[in-house]
Amino acid sequence: MRLTKKERQSYLSQAFEQNPFLTDEEVAKKFHVSIQTIRLDRLELGIPELRERMKHMAEKKFDHVQSLSPNEVIGDVIDLQLHKSGISLLEISTEHVFERNQIARGHILFAQANSLAIALADWKVALTGNASIRFVRPVRLGEKCIAFANVAEAHDSRLHVGVQTKVQEEIVFQGDFEVYRVGDDKGN
Amino acid sequence: MRLTKKERQSYLSQAFEQNPFLTDEEVAKKFHVSIQTIRLDRLELGIPELRERMKHMAEKKFDHVQSLSPNEVIGDVIDLQLHKSGISLLEISTEHVFERNQIARGHILFAQANSLAIALADWKVALTGNASIRFVRPVRLGEKCIAFANVAEAHDSRLHVGVQTKVQEEIVFQGDFEVYRVGDDKGN
Numbered sequence: 450m451r452l453t454k455k456e457r458q459s460y461l462s463q464a465f466e467q468n469p470f471l472t473d474e475e476v477a478k479k480f481h482v483s484i485q486t487i488r489l490d491r492l493e494l495g496i497p498e499l500r501e502r503m504k505h506m507a508e509k510k511f512d513h514v515q516s517l518s519p520n521e522v523i524g525d526v527i528d529l530q531l532h533k534s535g536i537s538l539l540e541i542s543t544e545h546v547f548e549r550n551q552i553a554r555g556h557i558l559f560a561q562a563n564s565l566a567i568a569l570a571d572w573k574v575a576l577t578g579n580a581s582i583r584f585v586r587p588v589r590l591g592e593k594c595i596a597f598a599n600v601a602e603a604h605d606s607r608l609h610v611g612v613q614t615k616v617q618e619e620i621v622f623q624g625d626f627e628v629y630r631v632g633d634d635k636g637n
Numbered sequence: 638m639r640l641t642k643k644e645r646q647s648y649l650s651q652a653f654e655q656n657p658f659l660t661d662e663e664v665a666k667k668f669h670v671s672i673q674t675i676r677l678d679r680l681e682l683g684i685p686e687l688r689e690r691m692k693h694m695a696e697k698k699f700d701h702v703q704s705l706s707p708n709e710v711i712g713d714v715i716d717l718q719l720h721k722s723g724i725s726l727l728e729i730s731t732e733h734v735f736e737r738n739q740i741a742r743g744h745i746l747f748a749q750a751n752s753l754a755i756a757l758a759d760w761k762v763a764l765t766g767n768a769s770i771r772f773v774r775p776v777r778l779g780e781k782c783i784a785f786a787n788v789a790e791a792h793d794s795r796l797h798v799g800v801q802t803k804v805q806e807e808i809v810f811q812g813d814f815e816v817y818r819v820g821d822d823k824g825n
Contacts, residue, residue: 518736523744548706550819555755555765556711556748563743577743581769587819631738631775 451481458490465491469502470527470536470595475617499593503527503538514568516575522568523560524596531571532608535598537561546590553588558622562612565598566626570608574631578607582624592616606630640668646678653679657690658715658726658783663805687781691715691726702756704763710756711748712784719759720796723786725749734778741776746810750800753786754814758796762819766795770812780804794818 452460457480464479465471473491477484491498497505503525514522514529524539539545545557559582567575588594594614602609607629614622640648645668652667653659661679665672679686685693691713702710702717712727727733733745747770755763776782782802790797795817802810 521735521742547709550762552762552764554709554748555751555768556744559747559751560742560744563747567743574738574740576740576775577772579769579771580743581767583767584765587764 454490457482458494461487461490462494462496465496465502470499470538472499472593472617516567516570516572517564522564523557524565524594526565526568527595529568531569532603533569533600535565535569535596537565537596537598539594539596541588541590541592541594543590551590553590553592553594555584558584558588558594558614559624561594561596562598562614562622562624563626565596566608566610566612566624566628569598569600569610570628570630572606572630575608575628576631578627578629580624580626582622584622585620588616588621592621594621596622601625642678645670646682649675649678650682650684653684653690658687658724660687660781660805704755704758704760705752710752711745712753712782714753714756715783717756719757720791721757721788723753723757723784725753725784725786727782727784729776729778729780729782731778739778741778741780741782743772746772746776746782746802747812749782749784750786750802750810750812751814753784754796754798754800754816757786757788757798758816758818760794760818763796763816764819766815766817768812768814770810772810773808776804776809780809782809784810789813 464476473484473487477487522537524537527536527538529535539561541553545553547554563577594616596612596614598610598612600608601611610626610628612624613620652664661672661675665675710725712725714723714725716724727749729741733741735742751765782804784800784802786798786800788796789799798814798816800812801808
């Protein structure tokens with residue numbers, strides 16, 4: 450059943466509120482309309498495009514990370530709760546892929562996840578100890594990888610961080626990272 | 638006991654023959670002489686410096702890799718026996734380290750090991766499946782990381798590769814990588 454424009458826009462506002470990472474493509478599919486229609490809907494509703502929404506979230510959230518410089522995180526940090534959870538976005542561009550097949554190189558996905566795991570640590574110097582990772586399916590040029598990191602265990606000088614990276618709703622990478630504190634810098 | 642110059646140079650030739658990865662620093666320490674002395678010895682003996690020795694080995698060995706382009710390996714490949722073993726060298730420079738503490742970023746060591754593991758595969762398209770890794774000790778700006786990769790198991794479309802990365806004789810990183818073939822490109 451096709452919704453009226455008004456109904457669709459009402460659902461749309463809710464959908465973007467619940468999940469700001471929705472792409473226009475995903476929403477268009479869901480409502481059986483063209484991507485162009487969704488873009489017009491967003492324009493009328495004053496909802497910025499995905500990249501802008503993410504930038505806005507990133508500006509709000511990123512100021513208290515201390516374990517690395519913001520430009521050292523691979524990808525754009527979208528959300529970050531120290532010692533809890535974080536989200537980052539990396540769009541796969543030509544410098545990230547193998548020349549021959551345009552598939553993202555393993556260490557790029559690793560770097561996105563690992564740097565996000567490090568960013569979660571509320572310590573001046575945090576390094577990775579062990580990691581166990583799985584490349585679930587190849588990621589291609591142009592795909593947008595959203596990494597979701599969650600702290601599974603937090604100890605005094607050690608965090609266990611689980612990271613799942615998704616393209617649209619599909620898991621493409623997952624990893625468990627053990628991050629440890631170097632030196633005794635608590636409270637500094 | 639201090640050796641005569643002649644004795645030292647004789648030992649030196651042998652030492653470099655047995656282990657072309659010896660640095661001048663290591664050899665100087667071993668023979669209790671200055672690095673300058675070792676450099677002069679090498680000059681007289683016609684033994685090129687480490688980087689040149691490695692380049693020379695790399696030129697001999699690297700022509701039959703097909704899973705990636707030579708410039709896609711992170712580090713310089715020194716030796717490579719497809720489906721058997723490989724060695725690469727990466728000198729940690731400023732673009733590899735955290736600004737704040739000059740420690741090499743985890744994904745750089747990962748990239749060196751992972752790209753070497755991929756290079757061992759004699760397939761047109763090879764990707765990483767699972768990996769389990771350990772950062773044994775922090776690596777600092779200027780250190781030379783030598784990664785040694787060995788195939789532990791080789792199946793029709795899957796390799797298990799163990800990688801140990803050392804600085805001087807000390808292990809700094811180790812990892813197990815599962816590399817798999819994509820598509821049926823055998824013999825092409």
